[in-house]
Structures are given as C-alpha cells and as structure tokens.
Amino acid sequence: METVRVVLLGFGTVGSGVYDSILHTHQEKLEKVIGKKVEIVGILVKTEKERQLPGDVVVTTNIDEILSLPSIDYVFEAIVGIEPAYSYIKLFLDRGCHCISANKELLANRGEELSEYALERGKFLTFEAAVAGGIPLLRTIIQLLQVNGILVLEGILNGTSNYILSKMRNEKLSFEECLQEAQQLGYAEANPESDISGRDAFYKQMILSSLIYHDQPDWEKVERIGVEQVALEDLVLGEGHGLRLKLLASLRRENEGIQATVKPTFVSSEHPLYNVEGVDNGIVIKTDLVGTLMLQGPGAGSKATASAMIEDLVQIEQQKEPLQKVHRYSYQAQNEKENQQSIYLALFPLQTKEEWLSLKAVINENLNQVNILQEVVKEIDGSIFGSFLYEGALESISLPVLYKRYPVSPIGLKRGISNVVTS
Ligand SMILES: NC(=O)c1ccc[n+]([C@@H]2O[C@H](COP(=O)([O-])OP(=O)(O)OC[C@H]3O[C@@H](n4cnc5c(N)ncnc54)[C@H](OP(=O)(O)O)[C@@H]3O)[C@@H](O)[C@H]2O)c1
Incomplete structure (x- = not known):
C-alpha cells in the first residue's frame, strides 16, 4: 500500500489530537477511505520534555531536522501565533508539501497571501480547523x-x-x-x-x-x-x-x-x-x-480540530487539484428590511419604579425619535431594572438615567411586537 508521509508542527491540544486520530482511533478508516497508509514521521515542538512517543518518530525543537526528512507529503501546522508558523508554511510549500493549518491568528493575518503562495506552487493550504473547529463550515461555503x-x-x-x-x-x-x-x-x-x-x-x-x-x-x-x-x-x-x-x-x-x-x-x-x-x-x-x-x-478541542484537519487531508487526497478561488459577486443586503440591524435592547438600573415613570415620560415626548416595541421592569436581587426593546435613535434623547444598550439580531425577530410590562 502506498504511504502518505506527514509531519506535525506542534504537539499540544491540536497536534496530539491529530496524532491520536491518525495513528490510533481512526487509522483503519482513514486508510480505507484514501487507500493509502498514513505515517507520522516528524513532530516539531518548542520545548524539550519527555513525551510518550515511539522512537521512530523524529521529535525535535529544530525545524531543519523536520525539513530534512525525506519525502514529506503533508504538514499539519498547529503552533501558536504568526511567526514562525508563517515562515515554516512557506518553507514546506516550497518543498512541495500540502499544508493543513489550525492557526487562526496566522490565517487571519496572512491567509490570503499564503493561499496565493500555495496555489502558485500547485499545492493545497487548507484550514477548516481554524474556524469553528470541527464544523465543516469553510468547505460548505x-x-x-x-x-x-x-x-x-x-x-x-x-x-x-x-x-x-x-x-x-x-x-x-x-x-x-x-x-x-x-x-x-x-x-x-x-x-x-x-x-x-x-x-x-x-x-x-x-x-x-x-x-x-x-x-x-x-x-x-x-x-x-x-x-x-x-x-x-x-x-x-x-x-x-x-x-x-x-x-x-x-x-x-x-x-x-x-x-x-x-x-x-x-x-x-x-x-x-x-x-x-x-x-x-x-x-x-x-x-x-x-x-x-x-x-x-x-468549535474547539482536540477531537473536533483533529476531525477537521484529517477531513482536509482526505479532501486533498480525493481532489488532487487545489481549489481555485471561488468567484463571488458583490452581494447587497440593502433592500432586505430584515437585515437592517436597527433594533436594540436598552437596560436601565433604577432607584425606584417612579424613576421608570419619569423616564417613560421623556421617551413619550420623543416618540418621533424612538419606537418602543416592548418594555419590561424587573426586580433582580433587590434592585430594580427596566428595559426597552426599541428601534430608532435613543442616544439622541437626553435621558435622566444612564443605560446599557445591546443590538438585537434582526434574523427571526418578529415585527409588531406588542408592549408587555412585567414586574
Ligand atoms: N485548542 C483548540 O481547540 C484549537 C482550535 C482551533 C484552532 N486552534 C489553533 O491551533 C493552534 C494550536 O493550538 P493548541 O491548542 O494545540 O495549542 P497548545 O496546546 O498550546 O500547543 C501548541 C504546540 O505548539 C508548539 N509550539 C508553540 N510554539 C512553537 C514554536 N515556535 N516552534 C515549535 N513549536 C511550537 C508547542 O510546543 P511545546 O509542546 O514544546 O510547548 C505545543 O506543542 C493555535 O494556533 C490555535 O489557535 C486551537
């Protein structure tokens, strides 16, 4: 059976999860799916310490030792931060390896550039694990x-x-x-x-x-x-x-x-x-x-990220050619009333219920500025709080009470909510 040779950069939560899944829990299934044996030949770490790993795997703090291993097909990058991960990925792409990364900080900062770099070399750079862990989100998109x-x-x-x-x-x-x-x-x-x-x-x-x-x-x-x-x-x-x-x-x-x-x-x-x-x-x-x-x-954890990274390997094995960039046209959400984020929840700490009444009196004088959709007054741990669900510009009204404000997602929100007062 043909062999796929893999190196791991990082052996923490993510790297060790990949190791266990490839060599133990999911080895048989993986080999059946891709029709090849998967071997982990090298692991890069930062500090020298005792690790329970077999002697035939090169475990080192020196990147050159990993780079000098013969015929590496894949590098799984699971270290932390932009550097040295950025430079390492480029070195491995130059060597003709596919790269699978979980490093969100690196990818947010330099992902576009690295993807181009990989594409120019006819190699894959995939990173399903970097966003929402085990959820196959990037591939869905x-x-x-x-x-x-x-x-x-x-x-x-x-x-x-x-x-x-x-x-x-x-x-x-x-x-x-x-x-x-x-x-x-x-x-x-x-x-x-x-x-x-x-x-x-x-x-x-x-x-x-x-x-x-x-x-x-x-x-x-x-x-x-x-x-x-x-x-x-x-x-x-x-x-x-x-x-x-x-x-x-x-x-x-x-x-x-x-x-x-x-x-x-x-x-x-x-x-x-x-x-x-x-x-x-x-x-x-x-x-x-x-x-x-x-x-x-x-969205995180050893198994979830290992799942995403190993499925990336399977996809690459099955796909053979790197994905070209998907062309997407300019999407406008303008005319969709539902997409306009204009509904907020304002929360007011109150000394007394009378304070709420005077606050409402000010609001009532400014109904051209805000539309109150719903109100709630509650006693929480001996303190009184009031809240308005509203649309409009509450911040343009001078209110007698300080308040906190949160947006409300318009998705699924029913319009024409009736005013309900609870206490
Ligand atoms: N944890 C998650 O659930 C999760 C989910 C999605 C994405 N990620 C991303 O995946 C990456 C790894 O996360 P993690 O949770 O596995 O981190 P971790 O548990 O802290 O492990 C990091 C590993 O990378 C090694 N390392 C760090 N800096 C290095 C360097 N400069 N050179 C060589 N090795 C280095 C460490 O070596 P030592 O063992 O010697 O310390 C360690 O083995 C991060 O970029 C993270 O954002 C993590």
Missing part, C-alpha cells in the same frame, strides 16, 4: 454554496464566551464565577483574553471574510466588543423579552463595503442560534437561493 449569494453570515465562533453566557443565564451566576469554572474545565485558557475580548472570534471572522469576499474590512473599523462587561441582570432582562445574549460575529457586504462586527447581541427564540448553548459554535448563513442555513457543533 467553498464547495456547496458556489452559486448561492451569501447575504449575511452570523456566527457564535467562540465556545468559551458562549459557555460563560449560557452558564450565567442558566445558573444565575456572575461573569467571574463562570469564567473561573470555564478555566477549571479546560474550556478557557489560563489567559482567556483572546476568547472573552472577542479577538478569537474576530480572527475567525476575518478568515471567513477572505474566503467569501476575497477581501477583509479595515480591521480598525470593525467594532469588536467582548463579553467581559456583560452583567447577570442584562441576561435576566433579556430573558424577560424572550431574548438570549450571544457573542455574535456578523458579516455582510453593503454599498460601503464589508460590514463586520463582533459583539454581544441578543437573539430571539426564532433565531437559529438561540439554542446554541454551552461550548458549541453555531453559524447561520442567509443566502439568496437556498435561504437560511445553520451549522452547529463543537
């Missing part, structure tokens, strides 16, 4: 939605944030308590900054933007807000309106260019992502032909 125009994509692309928001709402816990639990369970890193600040989701969104539009918005202009400032009462008030808060990455192309935001956004129970809870990721794609599609599944 590249291969299965070629004629469909993508009007808007909304995604929960970070499992850690989704876990924290779900747990806060379900168990009425604070952000800090849920973050700590996520860290204990291994869902969040010791340094969770990238997850909770929305940076991780942003990288994935930029990879998607390159894939769909062959372009990215100006990074400085992308509104990126994480989940650190979300308070329990925000979630409880949202529930009063039948809404759940998700860290949503939203991507669409309009006249002004690519519009991208990553921010906590409420979704209604009719939104396909409403029930995507815990560490799962979920992606909704609204298209102009098939309509609305949704994909959901594990």
Whole structure:
C-alpha cells in the first residue's frame, strides 16, 4: 500500500489530537477511505520534555531536522501565533508539501497571501480547523454554496464566551464565577483574553471574510466588543423579552463595503442560534437561493480540530487539484428590511419604579425619535431594572438615567411586537 508521509508542527491540544486520530482511533478508516497508509514521521515542538512517543518518530525543537526528512507529503501546522508558523508554511510549500493549518491568528493575518503562495506552487493550504473547529463550515461555503449569494453570515465562533453566557443565564451566576469554572474545565485558557475580548472570534471572522469576499474590512473599523462587561441582570432582562445574549460575529457586504462586527447581541427564540448553548459554535448563513442555513457543533478541542484537519487531508487526497478561488459577486443586503440591524435592547438600573415613570415620560415626548416595541421592569436581587426593546435613535434623547444598550439580531425577530410590562 502506498504511504502518505506527514509531519506535525506542534504537539499540544491540536497536534496530539491529530496524532491520536491518525495513528490510533481512526487509522483503519482513514486508510480505507484514501487507500493509502498514513505515517507520522516528524513532530516539531518548542520545548524539550519527555513525551510518550515511539522512537521512530523524529521529535525535535529544530525545524531543519523536520525539513530534512525525506519525502514529506503533508504538514499539519498547529503552533501558536504568526511567526514562525508563517515562515515554516512557506518553507514546506516550497518543498512541495500540502499544508493543513489550525492557526487562526496566522490565517487571519496572512491567509490570503499564503493561499496565493500555495496555489502558485500547485499545492493545497487548507484550514477548516481554524474556524469553528470541527464544523465543516469553510468547505460548505467553498464547495456547496458556489452559486448561492451569501447575504449575511452570523456566527457564535467562540465556545468559551458562549459557555460563560449560557452558564450565567442558566445558573444565575456572575461573569467571574463562570469564567473561573470555564478555566477549571479546560474550556478557557489560563489567559482567556483572546476568547472573552472577542479577538478569537474576530480572527475567525476575518478568515471567513477572505474566503467569501476575497477581501477583509479595515480591521480598525470593525467594532469588536467582548463579553467581559456583560452583567447577570442584562441576561435576566433579556430573558424577560424572550431574548438570549450571544457573542455574535456578523458579516455582510453593503454599498460601503464589508460590514463586520463582533459583539454581544441578543437573539430571539426564532433565531437559529438561540439554542446554541454551552461550548458549541453555531453559524447561520442567509443566502439568496437556498435561504437560511445553520451549522452547529463543537468549535474547539482536540477531537473536533483533529476531525477537521484529517477531513482536509482526505479532501486533498480525493481532489488532487487545489481549489481555485471561488468567484463571488458583490452581494447587497440593502433592500432586505430584515437585515437592517436597527433594533436594540436598552437596560436601565433604577432607584425606584417612579424613576421608570419619569423616564417613560421623556421617551413619550420623543416618540418621533424612538419606537418602543416592548418594555419590561424587573426586580433582580433587590434592585430594580427596566428595559426597552426599541428601534430608532435613543442616544439622541437626553435621558435622566444612564443605560446599557445591546443590538438585537434582526434574523427571526418578529415585527409588531406588542408592549408587555412585567414586574
Ligand atoms: N485548542 C483548540 O481547540 C484549537 C482550535 C482551533 C484552532 N486552534 C489553533 O491551533 C493552534 C494550536 O493550538 P493548541 O491548542 O494545540 O495549542 P497548545 O496546546 O498550546 O500547543 C501548541 C504546540 O505548539 C508548539 N509550539 C508553540 N510554539 C512553537 C514554536 N515556535 N516552534 C515549535 N513549536 C511550537 C508547542 O510546543 P511545546 O509542546 O514544546 O510547548 C505545543 O506543542 C493555535 O494556533 C490555535 O489557535 C486551537
């Protein structure tokens, strides 16, 4: 049987998952599917330490030792950060290897350039694992939605944030308590900054933007807000309106260019992502032909990423020629009322219920500026909170109370919501 020779760059969560799947759990199936034996011949790591690996695999901290191995067919890149991963991938492409990467930071920054580099050499650079882990999202977009125009994509692309928001709402816990639990369970890193600040989701969104539009918005202009400032009462008030808060990455192309935001956004129970809870990721794609599609599944972890990377290898083996760039026309979402993000939830901490009445009196004098769709007043842990679901320019009215404001995804949101007051 012919042999495919593989090297791994990185042997952490992702690299070790690939190793186990290729050589243990899924070896037989993989060989049957591609009709070749898959051998891991070298592993690059950063630090020298004892690892439980067989002696015939070269394990080294020296890239030259890996590069000098004979006849490498594939490199699985699963190290961290832009460099040295960028330079390594180029070296392996120069050597005629196909590259399969999970490195979202690298791909968000240099993915377009590396894809061109691979294409010029007639090699594949694939990276399904870098966006939404085990969910076959990129391939769905590249291969299965070629004629469909993508009007808007909304995604929960970070499992850690989704876990924290779900747990806060379900168990009425604070952000800090849920973050700590996520860290204990291994869902969040010791340094969770990238997850909770929305940076991780942003990288994935930029990879998607390159894939769909062959372009990215100006990074400085992308509104990126994480989940650190979300308070329990925000979630409880949202529930009063039948809404759940998700860290949503939203991507669409309009006249002004690519519009991208990553921010906590409420979704209604009719939104396909409403029930995507815990560490799962979920992606909704609204298209102009098939309509609305949704994909959901594990967005991170050893097995999920190994699955995506090994399926990439299978696709390359079956496809033989690298995918040419898919040409996509300019999608406009302008005339779709549903796609205009103009509905918000405003949350007001109140001293008394009378304060709510005076607030409403000010709003009533400015009904030309805002249209209140629904209101809720609730007592939470001895404090009173009021909230409005509204459309319009609340920020242009001078209000007597400070407030917090979240966008509400228009997908699935029913218009003509009646005013309901609960307390
Ligand atoms: N974890 C996930 O669920 C997940 C999901 C999707 C994508 N990713 C991406 O996949 C990549 C790997 O993630 P991970 O979670 O597996 O990280 P990890 O557990 O921290 O493992 C990183 C591995 O890379 C090695 N490494 C780091 N820098 C290196 C360098 N400069 N030269 C050589 N080796 C180096 C480390 O070596 P040592 O063992 O010596 O420290 C380690 O084996 C990251 O880019 C991440 O964003 C991760």
